[in-house]
Amino acid sequence: MVSSVHLVGICGTGMGSLAALFKAAGWLVRGSDRDVYPPMSDQLARLGIEIDQGYSPGHLDWAPDLVVVGNIARPDNPEALEAEHRGLPVTSMASALADHFLAGRTSVVAAGTHGKTTTAALLAWALHAAGRDPGFLVGGVLSNFAATSRLGDGPEFVVEGDEYHNAFFDRQPKFMHYRPEIAILTSVELDHIELFPDVGSLRDMFRSFIRLVPAHGRLLACHDDAGVRATVPEDLQATVTWYGLGDGPGTRSTLLEAGPGGMTFAVHRQGRSFGTFRSPLVGAHNLLNLTAVVEVLIGLGVNAATLADGLAGFKGIKRRQEIRGCVGGVTVVDDFAHHPTAVRETLRGLRLRHTGARLVAVFEPRTHSSRRAVFQEDYTVALTEADRVIIAAVHDAGDIPAWDRLDPTRMAADLCRQGTDAAQIDKVPDIVHHLATTCRRGDVIAVLSNGPFGGIHQLLLAALSRLQSTDGQPAPEMTTS
Structure with missing residues (x-):
């Protein structure tokens, strides 16, 4: 008899990866998540794994043999509560991996x-x-x-x-x-x-x-x-x-x-x-x-x-210095870097790979740690590795008390005082417009975030393409940085 598993929070990187292992091992696999977006959603779709968007007790009506609850789920998660109510076996991502695949x-x-x-x-x-x-x-x-x-x-x-x-x-x-x-x-x-x-x-x-x-x-x-x-x-x-x-x-x-x-x-x-x-x-x-x-x-x-x-022969990892596209000589790079040290080393690596390019960093403070004031100065120092810097709004800023929250406006001002061209821009459409209208041929734009960042990569490439088709150039050539 084929076993079955339901994963709560299936689009998380670890959970989606675990789902793929269960599928390869012959299990019936389904799952649910609040947010469904690439690259994990694409990987699961290719495997034929059905995803329910949002959390609902009814998602467990198919009575799976096992429920794996990801760390995105809180104690009041409707599916975690329903699994307990129905007496379904419940485990965590790491325990499931160890028990079923590492032994x-x-x-x-x-x-x-x-x-x-x-x-x-x-x-x-x-x-x-x-x-x-x-x-x-x-x-x-x-x-x-x-x-x-x-x-x-x-x-x-x-x-x-x-x-x-x-x-x-x-x-x-x-x-x-x-x-x-x-x-x-x-x-x-x-x-x-x-x-x-x-x-x-x-x-x-x-x-x-x-x-x-x-x-x-x-x-x-x-x-x-x-x-x-x-x-x-x-x-x-x-x-x-x-x-x-x-x-x-x-x-x-x-x-x-x-x-x-x-x-x-x-x-x-x-x-x-x-x-x-x-x-x-x-x-x-x-x-x-x-x-x-x-x-x-x-x-x-x-x-x-x-x-x-x-x-x-190693071809790299998506979201690690990944080139998402190049339009009119402007290269858009996606990187998962979100710790000050990772930001610094990523920018240094890009500098080596793209010798002579003007390096533009677009940073979204998104993780719990990156939104905190404790790393304010470290991020400022790390971002000086770029020639230009755009700092987005703190993601879900209301979750962090003002006294403990990273201050993007002050960070941009500090960078400017240190000689790095920097701006603080809250919203993704405004960031895209600013970059598309000020970038120049040869620029490398490094988008630094551990989340989807409002789809900024594709929006930026699309904006550059529109300018390219209108003017024949991604933006007016600039003589200074």
Whole structure:
């Protein structure tokens, strides 16, 4: 008899990815969500998974064998309450993944404040290219697979280890369920301040995670990150391998060349040359991610030549420096960056890839942490990496007390005082109009948000196209920046 599952909050990245795994395993799958939008809605539609928009007790009338409740759902969610009322088995996303898909496989978990999505995606693709047929669940759409998850039939299952809480009835971080045999810790920096009020509590949580790695397992830890060095205990039972850039302990990478087509780098292990590799990715943050992946695959027995082919063939992840379109010489890039460090490194990476371009950053403070005043100065510093900056209104500003809320107007003024052309514009149509009428050929517009941002990417491309068809140019040429 075929099993059935209903996912509450199915369009979240993790939940949608889990739905795809259940579908691949032969389950009947349905789900519901308040907001249904790409790229997850497109992925689920391709799989033939039915989505009910909004939450209603009636969505459970088909009596599924299992109800998975995502962390978007609150205790008063109508479907969560109805599942309990009907006596249906209820679980969380992370528990469902562990119970149904990680059992019997080598769990490889990439965790950290930054870089975990890219690192997990690189691991999944490199293992696939090496013929190991891994399963994976990653918080982004892998362009090589056009998917965020895959069942696979090989020994390894790669998971992006999210530190956010699991569900309203399970406040543990998701990654505490993932049974890591191999773990990567990329970085530890204050984030999710609604859950972790200080860096000490954050480090304690990551420390609890890496203690899950068994004695026969491995931890790959970024020595270049001060937060990681402060987190990894000396008495860890697992084998610890450090990695980083330049000189230092463990496995190290050195950048040889970087440009629009990517970068070439050399890897040394324990002071000895291991090989030279090429990747279409750019930026120091991505070089760190690549270094960790190289070391993991070496440990799994993949040779340098096979590994080189896999890294060179990686096509990236949607919403990570993803080019959404180019009209009249103006390139629109979408990136998920929402932490100050991620914003800074993303802009630096784009600067390397688009040498000589004028870089325009459009930033939406949307996450709980990015809407808070605690990061005001850090965002200001990070955004100076751009030539021009547009700061949108704080998303759902009323949820944050005024005294604790990030101030976009002050941020724009501070940027201007520091010599960066900046403006604060609340509404998406006004941002689009401003950009379309002031951009010039050769500009790169980086849209930085972890949400749909009102469909700004397509609206901007459409506005540029209209100007192109009217004037033959995206906008009047400008002589100053």
